Amino acid sequence: MKSYRKELWFKTRTRRAFVHITSQVEEAVRESGIREGLCLVNAMHITASVFINDNEQGLHQDYERWLEDLAPHEPLERYLHNRTGEDNGDAHLKRQVMGREVVVAVTGGKLDLGPWEAVFYGEFDGRRRKRVLVKIIGE
Secondary structure (H helix, E strand, O other): EEEEEEEEOOOOOOOOEEEEEEEEEHHHHHHHHOEEEEEEEEOOOOOOEEEEOOHHHHHHHHHHHHHOOOOOOOOOOOOHHHOOOOOOHHHHHHHHOOEEEEEEEEOEEEEEEOOOEEEEEEEEOOOOOOEEEEEEEEE
């Protein structure tokens, strides 16, 4: 069995953002040379997420509104975590809801995604560099 590791780096201009990263993950699969296996895509920061869903702008706006209803950024004093000097208590909760990682089958050297599925990096406390790990194992 072979394995391949690649880091993707992101620095969003806004506090929250959804970045379509399917093509970058597909590139890593091609680079790996693995034809059959699994591809893990993992946010390597506790205020960011990786998830799979539809690449549709209305859905992304729905996510933004839904997540802000679940865990609003303000008032900052709402979160005990913010007593540490941080202002990102909401971002930790949003990450928990959206998830840390996805695993996608690799079949015939390609990501085995459904017809409308795409891979996204979700940022909930942006404006600084963060990384995503792509780890591919297989033959």
